[in-house]
Amino acid sequence: MDKAPEVFDRLLEITVLLQKDLARSFETNGLTLSRTHLLWELHRLSPSTQQRLATALQVSPRNVTGLVDALVATGFVIRAPHPHDRRATLVTLTELGSATMTEMASQRVQLSQHLVAGLGDEGVTHLVLGLDTVAERRRVLVDEAGRAEAPEPA
Amino acid sequence: MDKAPEVFDRLLEITVLLQKDLARSFETNGLTLSRTHLLWELHRLSPSTQQRLATALQVSPRNVTGLVDALVATGFVIRAPHPHDRRATLVTLTELGSATMTEMASQRVQLSQHLVAGLGDEGVTHLVLGLDTVAERRRVLVDEAGRAEAPEPA
């Protein structure tokens, strides 16, 4: 009974569903998945240039321009000139943006606890260990593929 | 050291990365994530009406029309009239589509095994148990939210 072959499919299926759940819940706040993702990174990165956000999100600078435009229009962030580099813009969370992210952080903690309810401390530890292993192995694979100049995993 | 609060974030992060990896590898075959998703469902559902695909993918019928158009144009599927219902269309994998999905299935098995390498049989069992628990708990949450008529998890 080797269950390894199914791991990837289960991981993908669960998270696709969770993402759709999330997207639906964001709509309530007038947010989309991509915009929320940016906001979430900004929550960590404090005031940040768009360049930095583009790198963090692994997305084109042009894309960030559009997302920030929308978030400015809806009042979640503001643009301000960079104090030392007049080419750059600093994007900052407004109070609304900040409050929304704080709220979301606490909802995520709650959600996490719901999701693992019934596993027990040991079960959770095993799950996290498993997820970390997967993340690490993925990184190794990507590195190898990158070095071979031939992206190949599917 | 309660690790439960992080479970959701880790799950999301890993799968977002895996999805991007996947999308990149699909490009090699002239496929996108959504089109591959449809192909993957079709691999299970044999000849299928577009309506059924729309339900399986949780997507609008109009959307399926577009995806199938693209897959027909690139030779992965064909449309054929439904034998008993002249309103409906049956979508079927071509040899190319079928071969591509078979190949992908085997690549996913390989990828899965890579991803859990180092965990050991027991570790894998724990991981799968954890993922199943999460999936089950999510289902319960969605049901509850649905009954309360107020989608609420975040």
Added chain:
DNA sequence: TATTGTTATACTCTATAACTATA
């Protein structure tokens, strides 16, 4: 010369609404 962000352009995914042809 290199970098930051923008305008221009284009493609994909997605949705709703109105319509056609069946059932």
Added chain:
DNA sequence: TATAGTTATAGAGTATAACAATA
């Protein structure tokens, strides 16, 4: 009357390329 699929329309996300201002 209800269902299967399409046309029409629209908005969001994404990318590349060309360009402006600045470093």
